[in-house]
Amino acid sequence: MVRRRLWTMKKVFFFTSVTVLCLYMVFYKMCCQKGNLFLTNRSNSTETKRLEYNLIQWAIQEIVRDKKVIVGPNQEDVTQDSFPKTIEAAQNHQLSSGVILKTSDSRVNGSSNSEIQFKETAVSKDLLPTSMVNRYLSRVRQLKEPTIVHNTAAKSTKIKLTLKNQWNSWMIWNEESSSNNLNRRLQTVKNSYMSMNKYAVNFTGTRKLKKLSSKELLCELKQRVQVMSIEYGDEAFTTSDWQEYIPNKTLTQALGPFKMCAVVASAGSILRSKLGMEIDAHDAVLRFNGAPTIGFESDVGRRTTIRIVNSQVMSRQELKFHDNNLYRTGTLLVWDPAPYSANLTEWFKHPDYNFFENYKRYRKDNPNQLFYIINPKMQWQLWDILQENTAEDIQRNPPSSGMMGILLMMTICDQTDVYEFLPSKRQTDLCHYYEKFQDQACTIGAYHPLMFEKNLVKRINQGSDEEIYMKGKVTLPGFGTFQCPKT
Template sequence: MPGALEKFNRLNSRSLSNDAVHEKGPTPDILPDNLNKVKGNILEKDKGNDAVAKLKTPASSVKVWNENSSSKNLIPRLQKVRNNYLSMNKYNVTYRGKRNAVKVNSEKLLCQLRDKVNVTMIQGLDSPFNTSEWHNYLPRKKLSDATGRLGRCAVVSSAGSLKSSHLGPEIDGHDAVLRFNGAPTKGFQQDVGEKTTIRLVNSQLVTVEEHNFLTESLYNTGILIVWDPAPYHAEIHEWYRKLDYNFLETYKKYRSQHPEQLFYILNPKMEWELWDILQENSLEDIQPNPPSSGMLGIIIMMTICDEVNVYEFIPSKRQTDICHYYQKFHDHACTMGAYHPLMFEKNLVKYLNQGTDYNIYAHGKVTLPGFRNLRC
């Protein structure tokens, strides 16, 4: 979202990055205040303070994401963009929840995510999808039933910092792998792997012809999930009448062409339930726009997996302002966010990380627990 008023649905060369931009992790060198310096080859989180990395082995300084990042860390252009989105309030956000002046402990926050964010797909019983017109299109099987119980899962961003990472074999070693939008594996297997279990796509990609959703074979592998921004806490029938992108006809065409491939529509209530938790745990106003595909995908996998490893959502030592590993598009917004409240999403993910800061530095890897193993 490079322009101050560039919306989710604006089409130009940069719109290819609109949503995918925000689940990526390059950190621009001009934003040093956004990074915490820690020392050590092997780092361990201090149980008393998640923002502190404990030194175990002396070594050179490394930088990791500062989970207390704020709008002060944004370059002037992105500060202006953020303020414009706050003023626009396209989705009529009227947040009346509480604000946590002091961080809740990570275990409590995980339980809040589990209990307050309902990860569900549109079903045939949901009005207005409960008609004969939709009877043969929506999958009857729940996502969790379709995947079965999953152990270790990977969420792979499309960040430019995945280039030369050599993470492919590690990623493919997971029980399931989630990818985003049009991120390819062919030609990039060494860095991103080739396994695709689930692909989360935004409604713009599905709808706009130039993305070739109906003809590109990349989308024919694994389970598909599409999401579309909805008005703040709108009911399904309200969202149905006011889609950001009217992807439904293309959805039907794809289902007719690939009847055996599971293709879900994400219940739009989820995005704002998640947004509320992001806002509740942020000291300042976050962008009144839905969370990024990256954040949505992380929560989806935490719902169906025992453990989730997220790659390059939080940037590693390979930080770059190249947005995607498969394109040559540059923009600081790919790290810090513009349309989406990406910076605040990363703050939350970093705070919840159960891995080490060294894993973030070396591999861009964050480890999160699955919700079903929590004791709340």
């Protein structure tokens, strides 16, 4: 009897343990591995409403232009850019009996034949006023297989209109992302870096009690972050050999000015994006470290104007920096983190990676290629702004190459389009599009305060949310295109 009870208790314990383990794995996969807690659903955003409005307008215009068969629009057909052209093309037509949105769904309004009537409207500058369409949008979302009916004295034309486009369930980067949502492993990593404080960060700034506007944040970056390179004559760079190797022109003198620039992140989510031609259409293109273009042209483009590498890429022999033709295209910039309060002499004596001799060797072998060393002051000026505008403590490590590259291009370009720094609908844990390694830390950060960088970029974005969702594209103004109040 006792043995039977023990056996029963063992079975119960075993099955309970298995059930709890399975539930934990499901919860972990949903909440941690996929990073969905760092995305925000914009199903009710004004951008979605505008897209729905444009979708209705698009279908009505196609009817007015006597289209017999309408398959349904592509995403590009209903964007704001193409919208005014469609209105203009329809201006010479007249509606005699208006347009009706109609459905046979019996669940709507308790009717078997529900209709939304857009009253008689002549085609003018505003085919259907925005206010009129917006008034019906809440009802339009309820329609099951809506049909647009165009009645004239001579005929009646019907088409089915699918309003279930994928923008209705956008998931885009949440600018309020917090490390409280990190999975346990990344929480541990972040806390380790915080306690380690390798760069002796002693933050004495003031946290912003009030959330700054986009314009205020842009002015903070413009006025306080000095995008500059090491120049001959700077402390520790005064000997004659450095005069030979450091370019005569400063970084901002040699590069630009450009009108339209692109920053191409190395994220795995850029695969299958087909953004290559759009990226190459920019006046200048910035890439990072060993990100290749050959074999990936359709997604990342072919051109490279500037490439930022970290000192580790130059120093590790297995990366073969000197032998790789990848680095011989465009202007090169290298950065290495210095201690938070160190001067240039202290940094020169104790760099993170001793890349200075490799720098001289590369300059000697490639004297005609511009190659700059980024002044490490820039990293911590940027870090201060990130910390001041974040309620919690961020990693006490320098910002990423991506964030420094974005600020560089904002300095020398009138407009900068950044691709896949904020993840698109193709978001993945694949770290780089040219490698197979996967880790969620590549998206939300471990060493770098990457999550907080993305929060800031989302706040200063001048583009639309659907461009983030579709392309991972953020549009930022150049520092020379706007004025800031004097400090």
